[in-house]
Amino acid sequence: MSKTHERLDITPTGVSQQGRVAGPVTPPRVAARRRRPGVIALSLALIAAGGAGVAVLLLQVGHRIEVVTVVRDVQVGQVLTESDLGKASISLDPAVKTVRAADLDSVVGKRAAVELKPGSLLAPSQVTKDSLVKAGEQLVPIGLKPEQVPATALVPGQKVELVHVPAQGQEDTGKASDIAPQTIQGRVVKASGAAPGTGIVVVDVATLAADGPTAAAWESAGTLRLVLTAGDGS
Structure with missing residues (x-):
C-alpha cells in the first residue's frame, strides 16, 4: 500500500507557509517637507510687526496729556490770571495746538488776543504779550x-x-460831491x-x-x- 505524502512548503525560517500569521503593515515613509529658513523668518517678522503696530495703537489711544483750559469768560485785551485758567487731562490729536499744563505760568500775565469762553482749550495763538493798543x-x-x-x-x-x-x-451845496x-x-x-x-x-x-x-x-x-x-x- 502506497503512502501519500502531503507536500508542505517550508519557509526559510522553518515555519510552514500554511500556518503563517500576517504581522502589522509598516506604513510607507513620507519624505518630510523641507522648511525654508527665509519663509520662517519672514513669518516671524510679520507677526512681530503686527504686534508692535497694535501696541503703538493702544498706547496712542490711551495716551493722555495735561493741557490748559479756560474756566471763566475773558474779554479781548484782558490780562490772564491763574483764576481764569484750569487744567484737564485729555487724549488729543497731535495736530491740535494747545498750551501744555506745564507751561501755564508762561501764559499768565499775557493778554487775550480773542474772546475766551469757559470750557475751551487754550491755544498759543489766543494770547499775546503785546497790548492790543500799540504805542502811538x-x-x-x-x-x-x-x-x-x-x-x-x-x-x-x-x-x-x-x-x-x-x-x-445839513444842506448839500453841491460842491461836497466833488470832494x-x-x-x-x-x-x-x-x-x-x-x-x-x-x-x-x-x-x-x-x-x-x-x-x-x-x-x-x-x-x-x-x-x-x-x-x-x-x-x-x-
Missing part, C-alpha cells in the same frame, strides 16, 4: 446802530475806515454784543494818536461811519 495809538469807542452794523462779524484785528459824513439835516470824504484808518480791538432794546453795538477802534481826537469828535457829532477794509490780497 489811541482807542476810540464807536456806537453803531443796528442798521450800521456790518453783516460780517467784527473781529479783533479787522482793518476799518472811519468815514466822516455830513451831519443830518472825497475824510477818512481815518483804524483797527478793531473789540466789538460788543447788541445792547438789549436798542441793538447798538459798541466797537473799540485803535487809531493813530493824532487821529483819535478827530474820530472822537465825529462820533460825538454823529457824523462818523465805520467801513470794513478788504483784507490783504483781496
